Amino acid sequence: MKIGTVQLASDAMLAPIAGFTDVGLRDVARRYGAALTYTEMISCKGMIYGSEKTKELLATTDIETPVAVQIFGCDPQIMAKAVAMPEMRKFDIIDINMGCPVPKVVGNGEGSALINTPKLAMEVVKAVISATDGRPVTVKFRKGFTKDQDTASDFAKYMQDAGAAAICVHGRTREQYYMGKSDWDCIANVVHSVEIPVIANGDVVDVDSYNAIKLHTKADGVMIARGALGNPQIFKEILTATTGKKSYYKEVDCVRDILRQIQVLKEHYCDRYIYSSMKKQVCNYLRGVSGGKAIKEKVCHVTSVEEMVEIIQGLKGLI
Ligand SMILES: Cc1cc2nc3c(=O)[nH]c(=O)nc-3n(C[C@H](O)[C@H](O)[C@H](O)COP(=O)(O)O)c2cc1C
Known part of the structure; x- marks a missing residue:
């Protein structure tokens, strides 16, 4: 799978999970064959106000190549300024979080709140693209905001029009948080609606569910979150079962x-x-x-x- 100019070795990637996918877990997931890893979500305001805690989250290891940073915010100027900082140069892909359901984030108009303000979301994407010297900018968002709302295909088109190089769709709404099932039909509709690569997310916990989400949605890539916690070897199992390629770690230990x-x-x-x-x-x-x-x-x-x-x-x- 290719995201903009960045070629990935396979199509199964580790999702950003705040409080879990630190540089240590990401390093191990890569050794088992995760094609791409993302930092935990990085506050653009935190970056420009010089928060040491925020900058600490930018640590990476040599095996994380290519590597993505996930940022959040809703002020296009602040976000452009943050991604132009020297600390951001090492990242091959800039991903924008438009899925976080946490009230503190949503209350600021950030994370999944941007699903409700697509014009502003487009401004955010354009501003970030203008500050990243041609590196691909991607967006991770949810099916919709309220309980059963499905705005994903419309929102995906907005993101494509704004210049996103790829999108990741989590098939749950903001109101669902992490409960209920991820709606793979919704993701399949998004795949039909846009030309840019789509990464499917939600409820992948083993090789069977990886194969099932790919078959159901026809997405270009798959992002795994909770299924990789305490189980980073899931990437080796997927790599071996689907490509026959060997991961850096040959044994599970x-x-x-x-x-x-x-x-x-x-x-x-x-x-x-x-x-x-x-x-x-x-x-x-x-x-x-x-x-x-x-x-x-x-x-x-x-x-x-x-x-x-x-x-x-x-x-x-x-x-
Ligand atoms: C504790 C927790 C923290 C998360 N933090 C982030 C985050 O920082 N950025 C993000 O885009 N998604 C975050 N997510 C969402 C996951 O990346 C993923 O979209 C969601 O868990 C659905 O995938 P899954 O069914 O494979 O777990 C978080 C999820 C959980 C459970």
Whole structure:
């Protein structure tokens, strides 16, 4: 699959998931064959006001090539200014978040609120394109805003007209948040409505659902979010089953993966951030493991990275 001038090695990508898809998890997902990874959502206001917390989220590793940054905001000028900053130069693709349902974001007219203001959304896309020296600009949005609303095909056309190089459609509305089913019919309609590549998103958790969403929607690519949490090997399974290509990691080894995540995070974050953030990631890896509850308890009480590493090393053969 190609996004603008950027060629991807396959068509299955890791979705941005705020609070989860940090540089550590993304590194491991790439080693298993994710074709593209995105940073967590980056506030354009945070960037231009020099927020260190925002800039910390821009960390990447060498294996993330190509790599996308996901930005959010609703002021075209601020967004253009943010993407023109030197820290943004390393990103091959700029993705604009128009799907976030969180009240604080929506209340500012950002994230999924932009679905309701397509003219402004177009201005945002045009402004970002004007500041990115020809690099592709993409948009990730939802089926609609209110409960059963489906505005996706109309919105997709607006995004195409504004110059988006590709779009990703999550088949749930803002009101649904993450509940109910992703509407793959809606995504299929979008694929019919535009000429730019469409990435389908929602409810892909294994090779079967990956194949099913591709067949149902005829989308060019597939984005996986919750199905990859504690399960980054999903990308190896998809790559092997669909292309026969080998991923960098040939064997699945969750202990190695967690330790790799920690090692990557150590290059960018303080001890406290790492063990706090890794607690939820480790719990995801332990889902369905017999005796996992007791281990989760232990992990949730650690107060240093060293302590966490010791517990993880003891899990060899268990996960
Ligand atoms: C906790 C959480 C955080 C998320 N953060 C983001 C985000 O920062 N940017 C974004 O575009 N989507 C975000 N999403 C949405 C996912 O990328 C994806 O669209 C959604 O979960 C549907 O895909 P899935 O069914 O594969 O999980 C988030 C989802 C969850 C559950």
